[in-house]
Amino acid sequence: MKPFSLIPLTLLAIGCQTTPDTPTLKEHFNDDFLIGAAINVPHVNGADPKADSIVTRHFNSIVAENCMKSEEIHPSEGVYHWDDADAFVKYGEERGMAIIGHTLIWHSQLAPWFAVDSTGSNVTPDVLKERMRDHITTIMTRYKGKIKGWDVVNEPILEDGSYRQSPFYEILGEEYIPLAFQYAAEADPDAELYINDYGMNAPAKRDAYVKLVNDMKAKGLRIDAIGMQGHMGMDYPDITEFEKSIEAFASTGANVMITEWDMSALPTISHSANISDSVVYNTQFNPYPNGLPSEISDKWNERMTAFLNLFKKHSDVITRVTAWGTQDGMSWKNDFPMKGRVEYPLLFDRNYNLKPFLMNELNTNELKYLTK
Ligand code: XIL
Numbered sequence: 190m191k192p193f194s195l196i197p198l199t200l201l202a203i204g205c206q207t208t209p210d211t212p213t214l215k216e217h218f219n220d221d222f223l224i225g226a227a228i229n230v231p232h233v234n235g236a237d238p239k240a241d242s243i244v245t246r247h248f249n250s251i252v253a254e255n256c257m258k259s260e261e262i263h264p265s266e267g268v269y270h271w272d273d274a275d276a277f278v279k280y281g282e283e284r285g286m287a288i289i290g291h292t293l294i295w296h297s298q299l300a301p302w303f304a305v306d307s308t309g310s311n312v313t314p315d316v317l318k319e320r321m322r323d324h325i326t327t328i329m330t331r332y333k334g335k336i337k338g339w340d341v342v343n344e345p346i347l348e349d350g351s352y353r354q355s356p357f358y359e360i361l362g363e364e365y366i367p368l369a370f371q372y373a374a375e376a377d378p379d380a381e382l383y384i385n386d387y388g389m390n391a392p393a394k395r396d397a398y399v400k401l402v403n404d405m406k407a408k409g410l411r412i413d414a415i416g417m418q419g420h421m422g423m424d425y426p427d428i429t430e431f432e433k434s435i436e437a438f439a440s441t442g443a444n445v446m447i448t449e450w451d452m453s454a455l456p457t458i459s460h461s462a463n464i465s466d467s468v469v470y471n472t473q474f475n476p477y478p479n480g481l482p483s484e485i486s487d488k489w490n491e492r493m494t495a496f497l498n499l500f501k502k503h504s505d506v507i508t509r510v511t512a513w514g515t516q517d518g519m520s521w522k523n524d525f526p527m528k529g530r531v532e533y534p535l536l537f538d539r540n541y542n543l544k545p546f547l548m549n550e551l552n553t554n555e556l557k558y559l560t561k
Contacts, residue, residue, distance in 0.1 A: 211543075212551050214247040214536075221504035223287050225250030225511030226536075227449065229519070230273045233280045239541045240515045244284075247543075250337075251281045252289040252448070252511055254521075258298040263324055266302050271331070278335050289448075289511070290332065292340035292385065293325050294369045296355035297464050304356035317360045322372045329376035338381030340416060340448070341373045342366050344463070346386060346401070350393030366401065370410045385416030385448050387462035390426035395434045402441040414508065415441070416448035420462040420522075421496070423454065423488065432499055439506040447500060449513040451522055451534035454481055454489045458526050466526045478531045489533065490546040497550065512536045 218224045226248045232240055244251065255261055256273035263269055281288035303320060306312050312320070329339065345353055345366055352358050357365040366384070373382050384402070388394055398415060405412055415438040417431075438445045449462075456474055459466060468474075477485070500507050514520045518539040522532040536544055543551075 211548075214547065214551075215249040217551055218510070221501055222507050223250040223509040223511075224248055225252060225287070225289065225509055226515050227252045227254040227291075227511065227513045228277070228280070228515070229254040230256050230277075232515070232519075233273070233276045237519070240519070243515050243537055243541060248286070250287040250289060250509055250511060251277070252291050253277050254291075254514070255298070257290050257328070258292060258295065259300040259303055259324065260298045262328060263300050263303075265300070266320075269327065274328075274332075278332055282335060287337040287509070288332075288335060289509075290328070290336045290339040290380075291448075292343040293328065293373065294321060294341060294357060294365070295343035296353060296357065297344070299356070304360060311356065311360050314361050317357070317365075318368060321357075321365070321369060325369065325372040326376040329373060329380060333377045334379070336377075336380055338383055338413065339373060340385040341382050342369050343385050344387065345384070346394055346397045348388050348391045348394050348461075350391075350397035367405050367408060367410055370405060370412060374411050381413040382411055383414045383416045383446065383448075384412060385418060385446075387418040387420050387449075388426075388460060389415075389417040389434045389438075390430040392430065392433075395437050399437050399441055402438070402443055406441065412443055414444040414446045416446045418449035418462060418513075419447045419451070419496075420449055420513070421452040421492075422457040422460070423452070423485075423492065424457055425460045428495055428499060431496075432503075435499070435503050435506065439503070444508045445503070445506050446508060447510040450496075450510060451513045451520060452489060452493055452496075453522055454485055454533040455530060461526075464525065468527045470527055470529050474527055475530045477533070481533045486533075486545070490544060490549075493544070493546045494549070497546065516541055 214224045226244050228244060228251050231237065253274065256277055261270065262274055278288055304311060304317055347353050352363060370382055402412055402415060417434065435445050455476065458468055458474055500510050512535055514535050516537040516539055517533050517535050520532055520534050522534045523530055536547055538544060
């Protein structure tokens, strides 16, 4: 029995400041999985010292929120902008963290030159292959031995299981995914290689990924983990369907990672995490600009607990759980899919306090040790 779990979460909402005596998340989950956070360029450059102490103290893995996406790191053909990515990698190295690269091949935040020629028409398959190979090889070679694993391809499949009509797909067809994994494996045989997507609970999408990964393995290609982004809301995903996907993905022999965990506490606008979706501002969808009512906070914490327990239950195959940011104030969800919302989706609140569900998790564990 877990004695602390009987205490209502609202009580725990008071005084969630972690102290030097509070166990850290990375110690707590040490036997389960890596615990990570996405960090942005201002964070790396020291703009938010409190967030820096949280990340340094609690997390043993980081992922680049934006600075390794092609439009940032490779803005024109042959021109690489390394400063931000180098600083991100140095930040992780100084703290002995598992550093994750995000992301090599993705239709969003795609460098505008990547798939077109000087007239704006799609390049030929051979040209695109060469560009993909150069992009993947140049970036992975620079960070060889420093980056633990890469999101090689991001978001290639739609909810109905069909391929997304991205420029990569339009030009190369399904083959662009195995090709990307081949180039990545050649560039750094020691780096882990991941495929990553949102909405992974959808049955057709689940089946498509199982087939894709099995087909790639049958061709002798290496794929180390399937990343389930984990952008959630109060009414999605269905936890049973999410668990079915964890099990189905594990059946391929690949590991599973929760790569971009956050849970919107606001009314759901859309289940999609496609970053080009956007809706015009409407106050109805921004109901808690001055703070989350305790009943909503309780529900949010209960739901986060349920998912955390699911991740722990499957910690034999889940090797990393990464939150998409540190504290609520900096989450991308404040602007997605509607600009100007006040969101509460992350593991730490705007005062840098650990959310009640995690305080509960840490304290439960502490009491369990005391009663042993
Ligand atoms: C988001 C970043 O958090 C934002 O700062 C940026 O403006 C848009 O992209 N899925 C992904 C991430 O794989 O790269 C996205 O990150 C969120 C959805």
